[in-house]
Amino acid sequence: MSHRVAIVGASGYTGGEALRLLANHPSVEVVAATSREYAGKPVSAVHLHLRSVLGSMKFSELNLEKIVSEAELVYLSVPSGVSQGMVRRILEAGLRVLDLSPDFRLKEPRLYEEWYGFTHRDPELLAESIYGLPEIHREEIRRARLVACPGCNATAAILALAPVAREGLIDLDHVAVDVKVGSSEAGRQPDQGTHHPERANVIRPYEAAGHRHVAEVEQELSLLCGRRVRVAMVPHAVGNVRGALATAHVWLTDTLDETTVWRAYAKHYGREPFIRIVRAGPVKYPDPKYIIGSNFCDVGFAVEPSRGRAALFAAIDNLMKGAAGQAVQCMNIMLGLDEREGLNYFPVSPV
Numbered sequence: 001m002s003h004r005v006a007i008v009g010a011s012g013y014t015g016g017e018a019l020r021l022l023a024n025h026p027s028v029e030v031v032a033a034t035s036r037e038y039a040g041k042p043v044s045a046v047h048l049h050l051r052s053v054l055g056s057m058k059f060s061e062l063n064l065e066k067i068v069s070e071a072e073l074v075y076l077s078v079p080s081g082v083s084q085g086m087v088r089r090i091l092e093a094g095l096r097v098l099d100l101s102p103d104f105r106l107k108e109p110r111l112y113e114e115w116y117g118f119t120h121r122d123p124e125l126l127a128e129s130i131y132g133l134p135e136i137h138r139e140e141i142r143r144a145r146l147v148a149c150p151g152c153n154a155t156a157a158i159l160a161l162a163p164v165a166r167e168g169l170i171d172l173d174h175v176a177v178d179v180k181v182g183s184s185e186a187g188r189q190p191d192q193g194t195h196h197p198e199r200a201n202v203i204r205p206y207e208a209a210g211h212r213h214v215a216e217v218e219q220e221l222s223l224l225c226g227r228r229v230r231v232a233m234v235p236h237a238v239g240n241v242r243g244a245l246a247t248a249h250v251w252l253t254d255t256l257d258e259t260t261v262w263r264a265y266a267k268h269y270g271r272e273p274f275i276r277i278v279r280a281g282p283v284k285y286p287d288p289k290y291i292i293g294s295n296f297c298d299v300g301f302a303v304e305p306s307r308g309r310a311a312l313f314a315a316i317d318n319l320m321k322g323a324a325g326q327a328v329q330c331m332n333i334m335l336g337l338d339e340r341e342g343l344n345y346f347p348v349s350p351v
C-alpha cells in the first residue's frame, strides 16, 4: 500500500532531499510538491539531479485545502515562522505532519520569544509535538500526529552527547560544543554570508553567542538527564556543501577510561540502525566525508583520563540525518514501516 505524502517547500534543499528519498521509497507516493515560485514548472527544472527520476512531476501551488484532501502525511520544509500557521489545519483534517522547521521543536512558548524573536502563534500544539530524534523519542514518534524534526547542528550535538550525559559520566554544567557545517544548511536562497564567493573556503564562526539550536540541545539533554543542562555552542561555516561535525568538550565526573565511555555509546547506540561507532582505522574519529549521501551518524570520542576530560564527536550529512533522512526515518516509524525503508543509501566516496 502506498502512503500519500505532500511536501510543502519542495523547491528548497531539504524539500529536494525529501523528494530524492521518497521517489525511491517503496511504500510512499508523492502527491504534491509545492513551490510558490516554481508552481507549474517541472521539479527537475530546479532539482537537476532528479532529471528523469520523477517522471513529469511538476511543482504545485501552495493550496492547503487541496493538500489535505489528497495527502495523508505532510512534510513542511519551510523557513522558521511559516509552519506554525499551517499545522493546525492539517491536523484537524486528520493528516500527520513532519515539520522540518524549528516551529514546533521547543516545548515552552517563551523560548520562541527568547531565541527566535517571535511570539508563537499556536503554543497549544507545542505540548503535543514530538521532537523527531528516533534515538531518544522512538516510542513517542510512533504515536505522534506532529513530529518536529531537529536542527542539523542540534542533531549532531545531541547524538554526540546523549549516551555519556544519560549515564552521568560528565559535568552537566560545563559542556562546550563546536559544530562545523557546510553551506547547504543555510538553504537555497543566497545572501551576503551564504552566496558562494563569500562562503567558499571559509572556516567562519557565526552566531557564537545565542545560536538558536542551543535551546533545543539544552531542552533535550535536560529531559534526558532529569536536570537542567547548560551548553555553550559555536557553529562554524565551512566550505563543504554538505556535512556537519559536532565536537563536544566535556569534563568527566570520575576517573574514567575509554572503555567506560565506549560502553555508554555501545549501550545506547548498539542497536541503532543509523549510528556507527568509530574508534579505529586510519581516520580514528568521525568525519562527515564518510557519511555523505547516507542517513548515518558516525560517533566517536577521545578520553584524557589524567586531565579528566573527553572530546565527543558526531558526523552527519546535514540534509540527511540532519533533515530529510531523519524525517523519512520518523515517517517510517509513524507508519509502522521498517525504519530503514527508503533510506538504504550507503555513503558516496570519494567526495
Ligand SMILES: NC(=O)c1ccc[n+]([C@@H]2O[C@H](COP(=O)([O-])OP(=O)(O)OC[C@H]3O[C@@H](n4cnc5c(N)ncnc54)[C@H](OP(=O)(O)O)[C@@H]3O)[C@@H](O)[C@H]2O)c1
Binding pocket: 008, 009, 010, 011, 012, 013, 014, 015, 034, 035, 036, 037, 038, 062, 077, 078, 079, 080, 082, 100, 101, 102, 150, 151, 152, 184, 185, 186, 187, 188, 189, 318, 319, 322, 323
Ligand atoms: N538546510 C539544512 O541543512 C536544514 C537542516 C535541518 C533543518 N532545516 C530547516 O528546514 C527548513 C527548510 O530549510 P531549507 O534548507 O530546505 O530551506 P530553503 O532551501 O530555503 O527552502 C525553503 C522552501 O520553503 C519555501 N518557502 C519559503 N517561504 C515560504 C512561505 N512563506 N510559505 C511557504 N513556503 C515557503 C520555498 O519555496 P517557494 O518560495 O518557491 O515556495 C523553498 O522551497 C528550514 O526551517 C530550516 O531551518 C534545514
